[in-house]
Amino acid sequence: MDNLVLDIRGQICPACLLISLKELNNNRSRIKNGEASLVVLTDHRDATRTIPNAVTAMGYSVNVEKREGYYEITIKKEK
Amino acid sequence: MRSRSKKKSSPDRGSFQKNNRSSRVQAGTKDTERILYKYIREKVNQLLEIMGTKPLREEELDERTIVEFDPIGIIAESFKEILEHLREKNLQLQQARDYLQAVFDAVGVGISIVDRDLKIIKCNERQKELLVRDTDTVEGRHCYEVYCGIDSPPLICPAIETIERSREVFLKEVTKKGRVFQINTSPLKDGEGNITGVVEVSVDITDKKRTEEALHQAEKLAAVGRLAAGIAHELNNPLGNIIGYAKLLLKTGDLGDYEREKLSVIIEQAEKGSEIIRGLLEFSHERPLELRSVLINNSIERVLSSMAHIIESSGIKVFKYLDDIPPVEVDQKQIEQVFHNTLLNAVQALEGRKDGIIEIRTAGLDSTVQISLSDNGPGIPREHLSLIFDPFFTTKPPGKGTGLGLSISSEIVKKHGGSIWVESESGKGTTFHIILPVRTRIALNGEAES
Structure with missing residues (x-):
């Protein structure tokens, strides 16, 4: 499975969400099929709430992990 | 979009304000643009709010980038996906609900869900079969009224106990509407752990009991x-x-x-x-069978002559219709005891009657012989029919009978792999039928098989 990495460190809300959604929309079929997952790197704490909320409503599974100085949000096909 | 709106709005404005020169047209276009961008920004913010995030700041995304970035398009795409996801989830929910309902109805125990006021919310088909007599809807009615047939909750009610103490209650045996039940009630809780009702499960144990x-x-x-x-x-x-x-x-x-x-x-x-x-x-005593070839008609004659004095002294007439039947392999002594017992039963049934008649018939059918013995006595009451082969069952006064004759006979016939049954109608007499296999095969356990 491919990991599409979207590094939006330095961006804040609402741009974080919009950029992530745009990327998700662009790769929709590959992610929905389970061929790829989208990994968003962000240092904006609000995004760890807004992105998971939005993408779970869209039917994706999401996992947030804290890294050194930023967060890694992984968006995948729902189990 | 910026250039397009410019192009689009200029002629419109122009057509509305024909007398004004180009400077006024220019000013009007700028106004429209400002209004349009303000509108777009507002709508984007409205959508962002729905998505649970912050509005755009003034410095964030200038007019040109807002159009190029197309946030409305992005959110619209996401909404499309949310809707699809919801539709799918709804379908799954509906399916799950259908499965649950099917299981709920097909399960062999009665299940009922009642609220805190003991009003029935849901009740499965089995529960209705077991405890609901009327055809009215049960939902919304009190469980004690529908299931127990009373106007107010009983003193000992497992559902109330479950609500008050927040625990499961099990009743080992309760009689409701003529049947015996085991009842189990467990609390129904909402997401916060508050009791919203009770799940009542009724298991019919009447047959088991x-x-x-x-x-x-x-x-x-x-x-x-x-x-x-x-x-x-x-x-x-x-x-x-x-x-x-x-x-x-x-x-x-x-x-x-x-x-x-x-x-x-x-x-x-x-x-x-x-x-x-x-x-x-x-x-x-389990006496082993001593099998030998026996002519049933001769056995009947032997038993009749041994009982001749009782039959004659009772004034009973005996009619025999004995077919030419093949010899059967039986324990002669035991089979003659069966004839003796059933004949004695008939004689006793005819005691005190002047027109007593006993008919004995034998016939061969396939690999069996059938013997029937009828009397025109008072018959056996219906409630006694199932008991007459039980040991110690007797209707005779104490000292007159042991209640063992017919049960011994039944045991003997069964040991030979045959069967014995009775046909009787009150006032019309009684017939005992005995069927014996021509060849009695002894199984390993000593019991006969036919």
Whole structure:
């Protein structure tokens, strides 16, 4: 499975969400099929709430992990 | 978009304000643009708010980038996906609900869900079958009214106990509407752990209980049988002594009539006692079958002649319709005992009647012989029909019968792999049917198989 990495460190809300959604929309079929997952790197704490909320409503599974100085949000096909 | 809106709005404005020159047109276009961008920004913010995030700041995304970035398009795409996801989830929910409903209705126990006021929210088909007599809807009615048939909650109510103490309650045995149930109630809780109702599960144990009682009865009977056989065996010797000495005394010459009469009574009564004991021993002892080829018609004749004096003294007429049937492999002594017992039963049924008739028929059918024995006596009451082959069942006054004759007969016939049953109608007489296989095959366990 491919990991599409979207590094939006330095961006804040609402741009974080919009950029992530745009990327998700662009790769929709590959992610929905389970061929790829989208990994968003962000240092904006609000995004760890807004992105998971939005993408779970869209039917994706999401996992947030804290890294050194930023967060890694992984968006995948729902189990 | 910026350039397009410019192009689009200019001629419009122009057409509305024909008298004004280009400077006014320019100013008007700028106004429209400002209004449009303000509108777009507002709508984007509205959508962002729905998505749960912050509005755009003034410095964030200038007019050109807002159009190029197309946030409305992005959010619209996401909404499309959210809707699709919801539709899918709804479908799954509906399916899950259908499955649950099917399981709820198909399960063999009665299930009912009631709220805190004991009003029925849901009730499965089995519960309705078991406890709902009327055809009205049960949902919304009180469970005690529908299931227990009372106007107010009973003193001991498992559902109330479950609500008040927030725990499961189990009732081992409750009788409702003529059936016996095991009832289990468990609390129904919402996401925060508050009790919103009770799940009541009713298991019908009526049949199980009946079987248990029958088994218990059979065990009791078996124990009594063993005890009786033990006592009978012990009584045999003293009774034999009584009869022997009484007979010896009778032979001595110097006895008066009074003494002789009393001695005869002693002998007669002691012999009756012996007969009862023989019956008991017969019933409890597993005697192996001594099989040999027997002509049933001859056996019937033998039994009839041995009982000739009772039959004649009772004024009973016997009609025989004996077919030419093949010999059967039976234990002659035991089978003749069966005929003796059933015949005696008929004679006793006809006691005191002047027009007593007994009909005996034999016939061969396939590899069996059938014997039927009818009397025109008073018949057996319906409630006794299922009991007449039970040991110790008798309708005769105490001392007249042991209640063992027919049960012994039934045992003997069964041991031969045959069957015996009775047909009777009150006032019209009784017929005993006996079917015996021509060849009795002895199984390894000693029981006969046909």
